[in-house]
Amino acid sequence: MVNLREKPYYLNDEQIQWVEDTIASMTLEEKIGQLFVNMVANEEDRKPENIKKMLDTYHPGAIRYHNASKEEIWAMADCLQKTTKIPLLIASNCEAGGNGGCKEGTPIANEAALSAIDSEEAVYEMAKISAREAAAVGCNWNFAPIVDLSYNWRNTIIQLRAFNDNPDDVIRYSKAFFKGMKTQNFATCMKHFPGDGTEENDQHLIMGINEYDCDTWDATFGKVYKELIDEGVMTIMAGHIALPAYSKKLRPGIKDEEIRPATLAPELITDLLKGQLGFNGLVVTDASHMIGLFGASIPRSEQVPGTIAAGCDMFLFFNDKEEDFAYMMEGYKNGTITEERLNDALHRILGVKAALNLPTLQKEGKLVEPKENLCVVGCEEHHKASKEFADRYVTLVKDRLSYLPMTPEKYKRIKLVYIGSEGRVIAGTKFESNDGEIIKDIVEQLETAGFEVDAEVMKSKGKMEEFKKKYDCVLLVLNTQGFAQFNTMRTKWDEPTKQPWYMSELPTFVVSLSFTNTLIDVPMARCYINSYMDHHESFEATLNKMMGKSEFKGRYNENVFCGRWETRF
Secondary structure (H helix, E strand, O other): OOOOOOOOOOOOHHHHHHHHHHHHHOOHHHHHHHOEEEEEOOHHHHOHHHHHHHHHHHOOOEEEEOOOOHHHHHHHHHHHHHHOOOOOEEEEOOOOEHHHOOOOOOEOOOHHHHHHHOOHHHHHHHHHHHHHHHHHOOOOEEOOOEOOOOOOOOOOOOOOOEOOOOHHHHHHHHHHHHHHHOOOOOEOEEEEEOOOOOOOOOOOOOOEEOOOOHHHHHHOHHHHHHHHHHHOOOEEEEOOEEOHHHHHHHOOOOOHHHOOOHHHOHHHHHHHHHHHOOOOOEEEEOOOOOHHHHOOOOOHHHHHHHHHHHOOOEEEOOOOHHHHHHHHHHHHHOOOOOHHHHHHHHHHHHHHHHHOOHHHHHHOOOOOOOHHHHHHOOOHHHHHHHHHHHHHHOEEEEEOOOOOOOOOOOOOEEEEEEEOOOOEEEOOEEEOOOHHHHHHHHHHHHHHOOOEEEOOOOOOOOOHHHHHHHOOEEEEEEOOOOOOOOOOOOOOOOOHHHOHHHHHOOOEEEEEOOOOOHHHOOOOOOEEEEOOOOOHHHHHHHHHHHOOOOOOOOOOOHHHHOOOOHHHO
16 A cells, blocks of 8 residues: 655645545545546537536546647636546646647757757756646646657657666656656656667557566666656656566566556556555556557456556546446456555545645635736747757757858758658547648748748759759758657658759758658768757757857767668768
8 A cells, every 4th residue: 555654745644634534535436537537638528518527427536638729728727626526637748848738838848859958957947847837727747757768769659759768867857857847836757667669669559568678677767767766756657568578577477468568567567666666656557549558458348447456546548438437437346446456546646636735725726827827838938948948959960071051152042852741649639730830930941041942842853953053952851750650650752852862963951850860761961960849949040050150069869870880971
């Protein structure tokens, strides 16, 4: 059983009494409901009458939502907290700035960009801004940082979202991240136990596998988790990732076909995480629509209660509310979830709420900040910080033929070639790409700087000599990104004329606004820059550096060369 007087809760007698009294007063339906994190997916879900119906029927312990305007998210949070019987945890996904909290949130720097800066102070400031904007819209729980280790350059799930492949770096950055989040009333979190980054597959589509042996895991992922557990992280998100070596060590005789992702493996959650590593906090599953959970090859009716039985304390997202709630209830009634396990999970859930002082804030009507505080979201101060961060993280990987600086005097006429993506799938919903807006912004910035830009897609290559007479250089902008669609993401040359034939004809500047491993697709590039993010401030900083107005300050990780010799030249 959890100890609420110890790390990470440190509850006093009054707070513990609230936990005990609340559990004693709950109906069985309310207890089962506390195990769920409900997704508020759309405008219909955010209507007050539907919020009340959802809370009265399913009694969730926490909420997550699809991003919308700051006014809509604030109104949702305000309605939720005024309607609920037990105060709610409302989660954001601020991995790279306030843009993980609402549409107008400020993008600051993803974890790969922060690693390029290599500053704990920068991580702290990014998290502090994220916390400030997320708190303004009503959040009190943040599903970040990602503490995975990017050992496999082909892994696109964490390529930008994780810091790097150095456990010591991840530990010091994560500690700074926690401090930044705690400047507001937030429950800290880290993900995805037992660790992504060793393989190229996407647990959104297939059960992930961390294939490290126990000693190697202990020295890498295990080291990270142990240090940050000792630091006092309050919650951990379990990934749909198996760790076969530890499953076999802790369950001698287990068959290969019995290996489960951590979310369904008691030997990994109860024995390894809560036992060996000493985690006394709350474990939440990763999103339950991910195929990694279904990869366990057991029916949904067993998956839902099976996660709690394995030692997870909260279940992230209903598939169908009525059906999943019934599955969880049946799992309790048939003994899959024991009374002791349910009681322990409830203590951990309510313990986090008490540690955040939510019961007192509820009595005072202060669970959500005043609406006028929304002015901090996307404010001028935060965008100024975004600009300053970009100046520090944009990274020159190579300029072998000294093409730089790129100035209007030297390269007046630019042929812009842009490679984007096909939209992204997030939390089970497909979102269209914003490539058109990004291209427009890039062209405007280039033209303002004095360049003539042709961004039209060529119908054919035409004569090489005419091409060289028409343009002074090519700017190839790569913005390949996404997950939950492919197990690996590579540059898609959607038009033959976009393919890099021009690199042998004219100086070509390659800029990646997202993935850092795109040299695998353009190894012949002689000038290559990683910009990490595709917002205005990122390209602004990139252009300034390309023009020689500012020096390149970011550091790169060896993963950028994709383990290939030809990418270095």
